[in-house]
Amino acid sequence: MSAPTPVRFRGEFAQRLDEKARLAIPVAYRSALDSAGDKRLILVRSTSGPCIQAWAMRDWQTYEERILALPPSDPTVQKLLRFVVSGATPVEPDSHGRVVLPQTLRQYAGLDAGAEVMLVATINRFEVWRRDAWQTHADAVAADLPSWSADLARLGL
DSSP states (O other): OOOOOOOOBOOEEEEEOOTTOEEEOOHHHHHHHHHHTOOOEEEEEOSSSSSEEEEEHHHHHHHHHHHHTSOTTSHHHHHHHHHTGGGOEEEOOOTTSEEEOOHHHHHHHTOOTTOEEEEEEOBSEEEEEEHHHHHHHHHHHHHTHHHHHHHHHHTTO
16 A cells, blocks of 8 residues: 655645635645645644644644644643644635635734735645734845754754
8 A cells, every 4th residue: 555645735826715714625635635645634733833723634643643742741741732722623625616704713813804824835734924913024034044044054954
């Protein structure tokens, strides 16, 4: 039996939530899910900024197994469980490729119905940012390029 096709998301896409807080998943992202044979996503709070992370279901399940292998009494594990895992919401794109973003996750990311958003691929998942928050974050990362490029070299990238 061959290994499952890995889900790989690529690219940045500007979108707008509709009046029902639905997000249209870009065709490129839907194609990545289709090629892996499962259209379902898990939406969670990000720990790296005020945004929503979207994971392919299979990758999220693998991540959950890693979490379960950790000591549940560890304070950092408890924070992860209470902050990220507690709000994990499974979604599947409708026939138009849209998913409803849950209110609790939208509140965390500062998103209202009709909000302008950026979808940002991070290889095995993608993030949904309020567009102005993404621009602020991207500008800060770009301004710090000299220091973190040395870190990338240290990591062999």
